[in-house]
Amino acid sequence: MPGEIRPTGVPSAAGAPLAPPPLRASHADRDRVVDILTVAAGDGLLSAAELDERLETALSARTLDELAPLTADLPAAAGTPLAAAPDVKDVVRVDNRGGSFRRVDRWVVPRRMEVRSEWGEVVLDFTRAVITQDTLRIDMDVRGSSLVLVTRPGIVVDADELTVAFGKVDIRPAAGPATPVGLRVVLAGELEFGKVRARPPRRNFLRWLLRRPAALPALTG
Template sequence: MMRAEPARTGEPPGLRASDTDRDRVVEVLTIAAGDGRLTPAELDERVEAALTARTLGELAVLTADLPEEAGPAPAKEVVRIEQRGAAATRSGAWTVPRRMEIESSWGDVTLDFSDAVIPYGTLRIDVEMRAGTLRLITRPGVVWTPTPW
């Protein structure tokens, strides 16, 4: 994960932040939450602070307790869940991909979005189930729109 610096190379922390600077910090925070480093409440609080920050110094404070790494790991485009005669669960502060493919026979699949980090505006879920149950647990603000095949 890339930590936002208090200032771009050699620039003072009091320098005004740009929209690009704010967006970069929001991305770092979202990835940190997906890694389990921030709770959903902390993520909400820090994202709000990032979007209203005026200076690079204000942005730097929001990522100061996060590790520096070579670069952000992007959220996966597709996650595939295959299971037979068992149960599969995604819960906690997991990062939601752009698309999920679920193939399940004689088992249950639970996707709990309560604490999930949702970096994309939509999630497509392709499901093929035989004699099983798909449970989707959402938080307020998540809208489910089934599409007929």
């Protein structure tokens, strides 16, 4: 009688218990590992090459078994539980008139944002933001203003629901199409005489994390 088939497709001996399949990793699981790695790199525990390699593995990991080795040798994960889940707001409202509104560093991304801006600038920097869900909807009423989204690998911006009148939308991907999507930012509402720009950090992502200066261009001639 043929043996039973394991979930991985490998037959087992007749009557032997099946090994449980590896648990799948969620977006939140990958985000927690990325957060530990970036903090460790900022503290000097990982080199730029090590961080680059581990981030690539974390963003493409499918199971928890693939994620575990990435932080096993770091103090943040060595026998101490991760910090409690942050308090995530359902809605954050921004009312900006003629000024500059910025969210940078380790801010907690809400489930939804309402952005109203007239003749000013709104900057949402996601490079070190705390992300706990897979979608952020931004309802916009932006006139004569700019909305700047600074992204990181795994964040995509969707402007299909945005109505644009005499404005400009410039969305630049932070990573290649093979990178798993961790957060989808959906832009909706109206943009009039303004601009939306989504871009990665101006300097190399890893250098930004490590607070290193950008490399100088080579001199020619």
